[in-house]
Structures are given as C-alpha cells and as structure tokens.
Amino acid sequence: TRKKIGGSVRNxxxxxLRLAIPGYVGLGRPHKPDNPFEIQAPQFLTYLTEEKGLRPRSIQQYRFHLRQFAAYLEQVGVKDLAQLSPTVLSGFIAQYGPRVSWPTLRNACGTLRVFLRYLHREGVLLKNLSTLVEFPRAYRDAGIPRAISWEQVEQVLVGVDRRSMSGKRDYAMLLLLATYGLRACEVAALTLDDLDWRNDRLKVRDRKAGNTTTYPLSAVVGAAIIDYVKxxxxxxxxxxxxxxxxxPLTPIGSAAVTCRATHYIRKAGIQIPRAGAHTLRHSCVQNLVNANFSLKHIGDYVGHRNASSTQIYSKIAVEQLREVAQGDGEDVL
Known part of the structure; x- marks a missing residue:
C-alpha cells in the first residue's frame, strides 16, 4: 500500500518536471529492449526497416510477437536460437493460440516465419524452419464487416456533448471516421497543413497502401474542425x-481515437462485437455500397491497396443480393 501511494504521488x-524542464527523463517504468534477441540477431529490426521497408507501426507489431516468443523460449529453457526445432515452434503456437484471437495468431505466425528466414540467412540456423510454421486455417471473406446502419451512426453523433472541449474534438474525429472511412491512425496523424481551406480540400498522407488521398472537404466536417480549432x-x-x-497537451494516438469511438458507440446503446473506429469505417463503406457505387470506386475512396480487400463488402449489398435471389439468375450466368 505504501508503495502504491508513493507512486501515485511521484508520477x-x-x-x-517533463513539461517544465527540457530534456528531463527521470526514473520511470523499466522498458524492455526493442529486440529481445539483440545478442544473436542484433540487426533484425534494421532488416525489417531497410530491406523489407516496413513502417514503424508494423515493426511495433513484430516487436510484440517477438517478445511473446522470447518469453516462451525462456519458459522452456531454450537460451540459444540454434536449438530451435519443430517441437519448440509447434509448442509455442499451441500455447499461444488459445490465448489470442485468430488475427493475432496469424500475425504471430507471419512474424515467426520472417524471423526464422532471417536467422537462416544469417547462419544462426542451419535449416530454414520457416516452412514448418503454418498459418491458422481461414476462409477468405468468411466474415461480415462489423458495420452499423447510418441511422445508428447519427445516434452516435447525437450522443456527443459538443459544448465541452473534448466533445468538440471527438465530434470532429467521429465525422472524419464516418464520412471518409478513415482509419484511426490516419485521423490521429492529421495535421493543420493537411487542411486546404482555400480550395476546400482534405489531404490524407502516408496511407496504409503507401499513397496520399485528397478529398473534397465536407461543409459539415469542416465546420466541426473549425469549431474545435477555434x-x-x-x-x-x-x-x-x-x-x-x-x-501533457500532446497529440493523441490512434488508440485514443478508437477508445473515443468505442465510448460513443456504447453510449448510444449499440451492441456490436469489437466496437471502435473501424466500425464507423465499415459503416462509411456500407453507405457507399447502398448508394450503388462500384467496389473499385469504394476501394479507392477508403484507401484499399488491393481490390480484393473491398470484395467482402459485397456481402452487405443487400438490395443487389435480393435482386439476384429473386431473379432467374440469367444476368449472373
């Protein structure tokens, strides 16, 4: 108890002090090394950055899964990466899989495959063990996008208290998510330089596909941003x-954008699995599907790298699917 009270006073x-004294660091939580295999694979993160061209957010995911793998190796007593074997790898997947969701396990397997190929290339492993790590079985387009109807999106927006400072900010962020289908990281990275008020343009830089998209600035979205900025x-x-x-008055991160979106969706009484910023992104796409836009145009609008990423939204094209079901099918054939 005494330690807890002391921490609540010191923090x-x-x-x-960090705000008042430039360069002040002080004591803090012990940080784990970026690369848990710094001794035997010291250049792995550099390899991901320079050779594979991964972005910092992707490398952060690699570090997370590598720490999970390193913790398992410590648990089973494997101290040398040269001792890795199919039994050790299958044991890690068997232990890690039940604790996480399917996408997390898939990403962990991908990280492990890349890491094992790198160890073989650097001579740490005599054999390439990456082929022994199999991705969890999945079926393409098996799920349904977790979108909510546009009427429910309006309920979410109505639930924001726009009189408060945080409410003005959150209202503008929610409008960006629902109107343009932006990702949480894209909303968090938006800068004042990306707003072209003279030409009513909004620029979204460095998207997941590596491109930059320029949108017409909606009057409603623009008014909300002006209200917040002023x-x-x-x-x-x-x-x-x-x-x-x-x-500290620092820029918010993508996690904060997702957290605020989840808060207002729950506040509106909407029950949906894994509510968050991506829910409003899916709702934006569903609204475009209902307006009979082509999947190619929708994919370009929301920044999909591959057209196949947009195909899953054909499952929520209710009116078009109803026509196929009620018709004789000649047009489809």
Missing part, C-alpha cells in the same frame, strides 16, 4: 490537429 510530479484546441506549436485535453 504527477515526474510529468510536471474554441477547444489547446494553444501549442504542435501541427497535429487533435490533441489531448489534459496535460
């Missing part, structure tokens, strides 16, 4: 549009 003081945004030199409302 606010440390945050204040009346609620803290005075700061940061160029990011959306900032924290409490000290």
């Amino acid at each position: 606010p003081i440390r945050q204040m 009346n609620a945004r803290p005075a700061t030199t940061d160029r990011q549009v959306f900032l924290r409302t409490l000290a």
